[in-house]
Amino acid sequence: MTRNTRILMQCIYWAFVLYLLIPLALMMLMGFKDSKFIGFPIRDVTLDWYLAVFQDSQVLNAMGYSAIIGVLSTAIALFMGTWIAVALTGRSFWGRAILLGLTLLPAVIPGVISAIAFRIAARLVGLEPGMWAIIWSHAIHNVPFVVLVVMARLSTLPKSYGEAAQDLGADPIITFFRVTLPYLTPAMIGGGIFCLLLSFDDFVRSFFLGGYEPTLPVLIFAKLRSGMSPEINAISTVVLVLTAVLGLWAERSMRGMKKRAAND
Amino acid sequence: MTLSNTRPASGPADRPGFWGRLSGSGPYAALTDVLLASPRRQFAILLIVPVIWVLLTHLGPILQMINVSLLTNYPPGPNNVPTYTLEHYGKFFTDSIFIQPFLRTLIFSSVLTLTTLIIIYPVAYFLARHVRRDRQMMFLMLLLIPFWVGEIVRIFAMMILLGNNGALNLALQWLGLTERPIPFMYTGFSLSAGIIYLTALYMLMPLYSALEKIPPSLFEAAADLGAGPWTRFRRITLPLSLEGVSSGCTLVFLISTGVYATPVLLGGPSTTLFSEVIAGFFHVAGDQWPVGAAFAVIMLVTALLLTGAFTKLMAHLAGRVKQ
Structure with missing residues (x-):
């Protein structure tokens, strides 16, 4: 590549970074505005909007509700995803490709279609809209991501580890818990945090499967529709900080895994 | 390493650890005798849960959506039983x-x-x-x-x-x-x-x-x-x-x-x-x-x-x- 194209690409990269970060930075700034109306310029600043977030019981409830849904759906997705990954890795059998395809299916169904399909299915099994319906739909939607991460990790597990355990008399169940599972832990932590983020951020499934109690994204959506105020900026900023911390943690966990795999 | 050191589960000889005690216990032995009887059975047990999960939760909602799309009305009411239509x-x-x-x-x-x-x-x-x-x-x-x-x-x-x-x-x-x-x-x-x-x-x-x-x-x-x-x-x-x-x-x-x-x-x-x-x-x-x-x-x-x-x-x- 010539020097000019390299500089051009560098410019595109930084322009893209600005496109991604400027809206979020403005959003955070606007949370400090001492006025009820969103919009520039910001003349006076205040911390009231941020302080109000931590006193608003509606916001705190929604946050707790989203957190419970996130944790429980992640637990289910991790359990099923790991089981499926173990069943799919290292052996070939009739129908493996079909099983893998069906496993990844929820990840490729467009959002609104997946949400209404879950809504209809929840009606079929008699699940009322509410917490459990949301947990169930988030868990199903997140399973493919766990499967992909765990399968990638599992494919680097040397076969000799399991064989050594079996030679020492461990049965397959004990081999799984004492050899395979510890080896998979970093992948499961990384995949789990990713699921947590997906669940915490999800709007469309929570919206269609939710009851009267809103999850945090649904609450923000409702507030947005009834009119913008810096209060929403403060809430969104809190969400942004929370998710960024979680995301960085997941990234660190996965990166450590790659480094260790390279050293093995 | 001598042969006497190759125990099924690790841990000191006189006091087996959690996994040693588990694998030595009667109910566990009875359970694994059934579950792990043959590689074929192990494989079937490993596979049955993913297959059921994927069919019921990944494919099921899509199939039910297709099914509902062909019904005259849904959810079914007490006095209007849905029939199939295009x-x-x-x-x-x-x-x-x-x-x-x-x-x-x-x-x-x-x-x-x-x-x-x-x-x-x-x-x-x-x-x-x-x-x-x-x-x-x-x-x-x-x-x-x-x-x-x-x-x-x-x-x-x-x-x-x-x-x-x-x-x-x-x-x-x-x-x-x-x-x-x-x-x-x-x-x-x-x-x-x-x-x-x-x-x-x-x-x-x-x-x-x-x-x-x-x-x-x-x-x-x-x-x-x-x-x-x-x-x-x-x-x-x-x-x-x-x-x-x-x-x-x-x-x-x-x-x-x-x-x-x-x-x-x-x-x-x-x-x-x-x-x-x-x-x-x-x-x-x-x-x-x-x-x-x-x-x-x-x-x-x-x-x-x-x-x-x-x-x-x-x-x-x-x-x-x-x-």
Whole structure:
């Protein structure tokens, strides 16, 4: 590549970074505005909007509700995803490709279609809209991501580890818990945090499967529709900080895994 | 190591650990005798749970959606038992108010996918080939952080940027480029900016990992053989990144066809997308579910057929240039 194209690409990269970060930075700034109306310029600043977030019981409830849904759906997705990954890795059998395809299916169904399909299915099994319906739909939607991460990790597990355990008399169940599972832990932590983020951020499934109690994204959506105020900026900023911390943690966990795999 | 040290489970000889005690206990032995009797049985037990899960929860809702789309009414009432019909599918093809948002969604998603590809390709190329290995993670992280924040928060951030009192209009007025605020919001422009904001990462990651895998020695060899920059791009980079292009475009297209909150908040009456039409049948009276389900099936089948054909085409192209 010539020097000019390299500089051009560098410019595109930084322009893209600005496109991604400027809206979020403005959003955070606007949370400090001492006025009820969103919009520039910001003349006076205040911390009231941020302080109000931590006193608003509606916001705190929604946050707790989203957190419970996130944790429980992640637990289910991790359990099923790991089981499926173990069943799919290292052996070939009739129908493996079909099983893998069906496993990844929820990840490729467009959002609104997946949400209404879950809504209809929840009606079929008699699940009322509410917490459990949301947990169930988030868990199903997140399973493919766990499967992909765990399968990638599992494919680097040397076969000799399991064989050594079996030679020492461990049965397959004990081999799984004492050899395979510890080896998979970093992948499961990384995949789990990713699921947590997906669940915490999800709007469309929570919206269609939710009851009267809103999850945090649904609450923000409702507030947005009834009119913008810096209060929403403060809430969104809190969400942004929370998710960024979680995301960085997941990234660190996965990166450590790659480094260790390279050293093995 | 002597033979006496090779015990089934580790731990001191006189005091076996948790796993030693577990494997020595009677109920566990009885259980494993049944479960692990033969490799065949072990395999069957390992497989049965995933198969049931996938059929019931991954495939089941889609099949039930198809089933409901063929019913006259759903949920079934006490005195109107549903029968099978094709009328909801007919409704789509006879009423132009539905075809229009449908076609708009397809065109819009295709154009946005292409736009995203054109913007992101240089970004991914720059990251994979011009940033030092040890610094790539940092450069990538700058792009990743916004994507961990959810759909709603990102749409809201876009609204602040593009509103009539928004930062963009303020900047334009300050620069003297415009007298009055330009109405960016509730137009195809704001909707596009919002959707690209949501989907770009799904283009970036496959492209980046495809480009990163190309060994630099290939470029050196091509340069030694006298290939110029354009030839190197056309004969090496492009063919070897087609796989990334293929999966990136597929993901972005599928996500764009399914976004709901983005068109509701950033779009206007002239940009109604099909996802809003589908959702409408679920918000109003319950007896409209079958129509919504039928429309969702039409959207799903079209989207999967289009992306399937696109993937096939890209695989064909990649196969041809490799020869």
